[in-house]
Amino acid sequence: MIKKNLQLLISALVVVGAALFYGASPGNLLPFLFDFDTQNTDLRNILRAVMGLYLAFSGFWIYALYRPAYWRTATLSNALFMGGLGFGRLISFILDGYSEVYFPGMLLEFGMMAWALFNLKKA
Template sequence: MLKTKDDIRTKIHLLISVFVVIPVALVYGFYPEVLFQVPVTEINQLNSLKALMGVYLGFSYLWLSGVFSPRFLKAALMSNVVFMLGLGSGRLISLILDGFPSPLFTVGTAGELILGFYGLSVLYNEKK
């Protein structure tokens, strides 16, 4: 798992991602009103949020697999970069077009971009 300094440098952002993404996934899937401050009762919205929960949990599983198994590390690193930079860039587009979201989502945007760029640096340095 995290036995050496290199392991920590290479995998710490995967663990951070898991510890953030799993709770967010569960809130999206079961308690969306906590984040959206309006009751979500329409069946299609509930279905979409549970599907999103499944995507988040699936990626979390892949990231944990990369932490514990060298066989999955590259896939975990690449998927984490795409996931985090995809979310972060989408939120930046929204920030420009729609304005500033709540402080929680603003902090989330910064965190996603930091984790995504950190993952890119890990991938770049791993090739050397």
């Protein structure tokens, strides 16, 4: 595997896991871990829409591993995706307060964004 592809591969694997966590069975897993009810149809719809979005981006990143013509676009979309998650968490920390659970995730998201931007600059 080409070294610059490692960032996309890791991102895709992690984001597929997150997608399945949010959307595969929101009524069973999320209430157990986060102590909130997901019996509402509208909330389940939102969670499954997030799952679809995550799977679509992950699929594109994996596709770009095999189609080099799409590598730059996939890497840029990955930087935007990871940066968007990280900045969203940062805004939540500012407005809602610190979360020990999600702070490491925010750092990793910013790290993946930086890695993607670094790879783009090198290419």
